[in-house]
Amino acid sequence: MxxxxxxxxxxxxxxxxxxxxxxxxxxxxxxxxxxxxxxxxxxxxxxxxxxxxxxxxxxxxxxxxxxxxxxxxxxxxxxxxxxxxxxxxxxxAIAQLSTVQDRLTFTDDDGGSLTQVNRQASPEIVYRVTLSNAPVDQRLSLSCQWEAPTGDILRENRYQTRRITTPTWNTYCRHQFGTASPGGTWTVRMQLGDRILSDETFEVR
Structure with a gap:
């Protein structure tokens, strides 16, 4: 070594x-x-x-x-x-949400759209809205405001939809009119938060 x-x-x-x-x-x-x-x-x-x-x-x-x-x-x-x-x-997905159709009907839907309501008959009116590009597998928290001719909101519906299964989705809200309901031009609006999705005017006589 x-x-x-x-x-x-x-x-x-x-x-x-x-x-x-x-x-x-x-x-x-x-x-x-x-x-x-x-x-x-x-x-x-x-x-x-x-x-x-x-x-x-x-x-x-x-x-x-x-x-x-x-x-x-x-x-x-x-x-x-x-x-x-x-x-x-x-x-x-919410940003793409839109409305393709809205109609006012009685509880029994005949496929048409009301423009006048007779308060003497105390009818229940249904506001039917068809949404497009609805977020599938989600729920939407919606509201409907029923505005009297005076500008006052006399009824507001707040609800959550069922879990949405198709991009085109039907939803609705309703209001019962009576003899004490003010006559004149009413407006109903469907909203998602502060965003107005659709609105419709009609006459109460």
Missing amino acids: NDRLTQEQLSKIVAEASRIADRQEMDRAQVEQVLIDLNLSPDLLDEAMVQLQRREALAVQRRRTTMIALTIALAIFAIMGYFAVDQWRYGR
Whole structure:
């Protein structure tokens, strides 16, 4: 064997020797002797071992807590991202919502559209609206305002549709007229929030 070593070989030998030393274990007597060599009392060994075990356990617990917190944070971000995308899609679908037809009928629909209502007969009037580009698999929170000739809202219907199954969707609201209902030109409006989807005027006599 060549007794002369290059600098690179020396570095590798030192590194390997350090790894071997790290893998070696010492028994209690050896550790106590090291403490004596360091001018420390061997009685400190048990206390030091307890503290070491506590620190190691605390380090493991901190790593576990950090991983749990990171996992929860990632899950929250994923959920928030999902709902943000879902709300964006819903908003885009709502923006495309429109009305293709609206009619005023009695409870028994004959297919026509009323322009006049006789309040003496105390009829129930149904405002039927057909929506286009309705958001499939969603529900819409709608309202209907029945405005008297005075400009006062004498009735407001607020309701939620069933889960929409087709882009073309029929919905309706209703109002019961009576002899005390003011005569003149009435207006009914169907709204989605503050947005007016459709409106219709008719005469009450």
